[in-house]
Amino acid sequence: xxxxxxxxxxxxxxxxxxxxxxxxxxxxxxxxxxxxxxxxxxxxxxxxxxxxxxxxxxxxxxxxxxxxxxxxxxxxxxxxxxxxxxxxxxxxxxxxxxxxxxxxxxxxxxxxxxxxxxxxxxxxxxxxxxxxxxxxxxxxxxxxxxxxxxxxxx
Numbered sequence: 001x002x003x004x005x006x007x008x009x010x011x012x013x014x015x016x017x018x019x020x021x022x023x024x025x026x027x028x029x030x031x032x033x034x035x036x037x038x039x040x041x042x043x044x045x046x047x048x049x050x051x052x053x054x055x056x057x058x059x060x061x062x063x064x065x066x067x068x069x070x071x072x073x074x075x076x077x078x079x080x081x082x083x084x085x086x087x088x089x090x091x092x093x094x095x096x097x098x099x100x101x102x103x104x105x106x107x108x109x110x111x112x113x114x115x116x117x118x119x120x121x122x123x124x125x126x127x128x129x130x131x132x133x134x135x136x137x138x139x140x141x142x143x144x145x146x147x148x149x150x151x152x153x154x
Contacts, residue, residue: 019098060129119152
């Protein structure tokens with residue numbers, strides 16, 4: 001499946017950057033797309049293209065179908081934690097300055113690199129929350145099929 005890993009400088013005095021991982025909607029089934037209510041490109045991607053967060057991609061459809069409330073919140077928190085760990089594994093492979101187990105909201109990078117968006121592929125992750133959660137401590141970028149030859153957007 002195709003992904004987009006981004007590095008964006010945050011406004012401010014210091015060289016602080018936000019690192020994020022997104023999945024284009026065209027990588028998801030129409031059924032899953034219809035259950036994702038937040039439709040945006042997060043300031044990345046092509047005009048008119050919607051991107052999904054990893055937690056929405058790995059979640060079981062049964063979770064996405066839940067109404068807002070305690071059950072959805074409690075299940076969502078566990079899914080978010082696994083998604084955050086996987087995001088860090090993937091982004092570490094693509095951006096060597098990342099060393100964290102979970103991506104920080106902002107990371108100070110003294111080298112002050114340019115903003116970047118890397119388009120690459122990984123193994124199919126859709127609906128695989130339970131399998132991924134069971135092996136989260138052993139997962140590696142290779143096990144997730146991260147293609148190191150990603151193409152950087154101009």
